Amino acid sequence: METGLKVLITGGTGSVGRELCKFLTEQGIEVSILSRSKRSNSTYKTYLWDHENFLIDNNAFENIDYIIHLAGAGIADKRWTESRKKEILDSRVKTTALLYKALSKSKHKIKGIISASAVGFYGQKTSETIFKEEDQPGNDFVASVCTAWEAAVNKFQDLGMRTVNLRIGIVLMKKGGALEKMAQPFYWNVGAPLGNGKQIIPWIHITDLNRIILQAIRSPQMEGPYNCCAPDPVSNAEFSIQLADVLGKHIWLPKIPTWALRLILGNRAVLLTEGSRVSADKILNTKFEFKYPKLLPALRDLLPSKP
Numbered sequence: 001m002e003t004g005l006k007v008l009i010t011g012g013t014g015s016v017g018r019e020l021c022k023f024l025t026e027q028g029i030e031v032s033i034l035s036r037s038k039r040s041n042s043t044y045k046t047y048l049w050d051h052e053n054f055l056i057d058n059n060a061f062e063n064i065d066y067i068i069h070l071a072g073a074g075i076a077d078k079r080w081t082e083s084r085k086k087e088i089l090d091s092r093v094k095t096t097a098l099l100y101k102a103l104s105k106s107k108h109k110i111k112g113i114i115s116a117s118a119v120g121f122y123g124q125k126t127s128e129t130i131f132k133e134e135d136q137p138g139n140d141f142v143a144s145v146c147t148a149w150e151a152a153v154n155k156f157q158d159l160g161m162r163t164v165n166l167r168i169g170i171v172l173m174k175k176g177g178a179l180e181k182m183a184q185p186f187y188w189n190v191g192a193p194l195g196n197g198k199q200i201i202p203w204i205h206i207t208d209l210n211r212i213i214l215q216a217i218r219s220p221q222m223e224g225p226y227n228c229c230a231p232d233p234v235s236n237a238e239f240s241i242q243l244a245d246v247l248g249k250h251i252w253l254p255k256i257p258t259w260a261l262r263l264i265l266g267n268r269a270v271l272l273t274e275g276s277r278v279s280a281d282k283i284l285n286t287k288f289e290f291k292y293p294k295l296l297p298a299l300r301d302l303l304p305s306k307p
């Protein structure tokens with residue numbers, strides 16, 4: 001148990017944020033949230049910000065040791081129109097710049113910022129490559145967002161702060177994450193692999209992501225980018241088989257073709273139809289031990305068991 005540590009979490013109201021707030025509180029860390037709105041039922045002290053109007057409540061930084069930056073408009077939530085793409089970028093980069101500006105002007109004792117990024121940094125492409133942290137970014141939309149986001153976070157080094165960029169894979173959790181959406185067709189007996197099924201899904205169980213963030217808070221030697229994916233990524237086809245197995249369902253439909261997904265989702269279909277392996281070696285070399293290194297036990301933990 002930690003005592004006396006305080007963290008401020010942006011995006012603490014989101015699906016990852018809600019789980020993280022609960023987890024860190026259980027570890028004895030005091031949690032407060034920076035949000036665009038106050039929720040009357042929130043358990044956590046909430047401060048307000050508005051990056052579009054450059055507004056932020058500076059009281060949020062009082063006695064804070066670390067900032068965990070998770071805020072950002074959902075990348076897969078809506079079609080990638082030009083205005084949505086701008087929102088996805090601004091909600092990450094401009095929020096980071098607002099935090100930077102506020103901290104560069106105020107007296108505080110914040111030691112570091114631990115920020116979400118995504119495996120999309122490497123580009124959304126199926127290949128034989130196993131991406132490592134030192135690899136160059138990809139050249140698609142999500143890669144450009146992650147690159148700008150990480151660069152904005154790295155600027156905090158000028159303020160003497162430690163910076164950690166977590167390149168997160170698909171976070172598997174009970175409520176609110178991608179798994180709910182992935183499992184739904186299987187409940188309806190219409191689940192099937194997507195695209196050609198060969199694309200890799202770099203995934204992580206929420207418990208392990210929370211534990212990596214806790215380790216990043218506790219370990220002053222952790223700095224820079226870290227891939228946050230279980231060491232056992234699987235193809236979309238394998239993921240579908242294991243998902244069906246855990247739910248006690250059969251896959252009887254053919255693969256859902258890429259063109260159909262593009263028709264339904266637009267350009268963001270690439271998030272489902274392309275993907276490569278991402279190495280977990282760097283985080284493993286910090287002596288981090290995954291509680292869920294394999295997919296099947298992770299799915300069994302998160303999904304209701306077979307009827």
Ligand SMILES: NC(=O)c1ccc[n+]([C@@H]2O[C@H](COP(=O)([O-])OP(=O)(O)OC[C@H]3O[C@@H](n4cnc5c(N)ncnc54)[C@H](OP(=O)(O)O)[C@@H]3O)[C@@H](O)[C@H]2O)c1
Pocket residue numbers: 010011012013014015016017034035036037070071072073074075087091095116117118119168169170171172177178
């Ligand atoms: N979930 C995953 O599988 C996954 C994978 C890789 C990376 N990530 C990254 O991890 C972070 C957290 O993910 P999540 O799934 O918890 O996201 P989420 O559920 O969509 O929540 C993100 C939070 O960001 C804030 N937000 C949303 N739209 C915003 C906007 N236009 N401007 C400013 N703030 C906005 C909201 O907080 P308020 O309403 O309180 O302001 C929201 O609760 C995200 O940055 C995401 O890109 C997630």
